[in-house]
Amino acid sequence: MELPPSGQIRRTAIDGYVLALSWSPEYCRGRTRDPAARFQCSGEIGDFGFILHGLWPEAKGVNYPQYCRSVGVLPRRTVTDNICLSPSPQLLQHQWAKHGSCMANTPEGYLGAARLLFNAIEFPDMARLSREPERGTPLTAQVLAERLADLNDGLPANAVTVKTNAKGWLQEVRICLGRDFKPRKCPTFTRRAPATAQIKIWRGR
Template identity: 70%
Template sequence: MQMGFAFMAVVALFSATPSIAQAWQCRAPKYLPRPALELPGPGQIRRTSIGGYTLALSWSREYCRGRDRDPVMRFQCSGEIGDFGFVLHGLWPESNGPNYPQYCRKVGVLRREIISRNICMTPTPQLLQHEWAKHGTCMAKTPDAYFGAARLLFNAVQFPDMDRLSRQVERGTPLTAAGLAQAFADINDGLPAHSVKVITNGKGWLQEVRICLGKDLKPRRCPRYAQGLAEPSAIKVWRGR
């Protein structure tokens, strides 16, 4: 189930041009707290076979709404280390059905060097620990290999102009899940719109964009069990303060 060396050779799957960074002026702080150990609960260990992957990209502006003074979310939401647009929620292994593998083995707390190397991609130490414990352990032997592959994929994605898209509604043109998926497809060579799923909260505000990948890590049509809005669903994009 674990990734081989070939996984680490993945480069620019969607476009030959590197993406504009989504972490504007991000700099890892000199001191970073270590996260808490995360262990699987009863019945959470699941070692099913891998049939593909999901690259989950969170829209940080929405997530941080009202959290700018939350000490737990200090790095992502306070502006202390940077201004974030899309951040990497995680790289997840998928099965050929809804029972994806998770918590494939118990692991210790991530080293501070690993957190520092990835804090501008996933700006919450505890989330980095969670992603490694829950998903990475089913894909790679080491956190360096797992997060290295995640960085390659994240950095390969081009991001559309979210400010412009967010203002469509104000101009009287609805933004739909299909429209946002197409915006990603238009700017990323080799990424079809049917490989993109859009997630919103209960009030219709964008939370996440998920890119469906095959076992070869190339974009694939999202399977039926993949979560996401119906294509005609209207969405709103919070631009932040």
């Protein structure tokens, strides 16, 4: 069971959602022997590209709802059913406690919605995209957003934000959704890399 940190319970009204997708090769760089990252990074259950970080409810401002109620430990079957979506039992438990508790009655309902949204996304060839700067074609946050938009009907580029680390390596892509779970333009308060920011994509081992 995960208890909310002191003062972190917020039951603000939901105005939309964010589907957060982590680029696993970057996360796993240097973690292949880390026991805490075993499922995701050791290669024992496969090598991952994008994984589900979480489906997060949003408010009209930065004070998004979180830890809306106490939840129990995820059933083993729920973890098994979703381990390929988010290859970390700890991450699944955390997302359910912090975010899912504000938007679903059961972990199966929360993770089922996240799985449907994740599986509906067509991703670009990230290995090929990662090599474009080597061929002299600049790769920016805006370009990555546009490539995703080109592959997915109904997904505008302005519904996609990109997160990088301090050295410009891709960490995460986030898709902004309305209350109807359809893509929408990301709110102005959304944290993101600038559209013109040069990004690099780690291809993995």
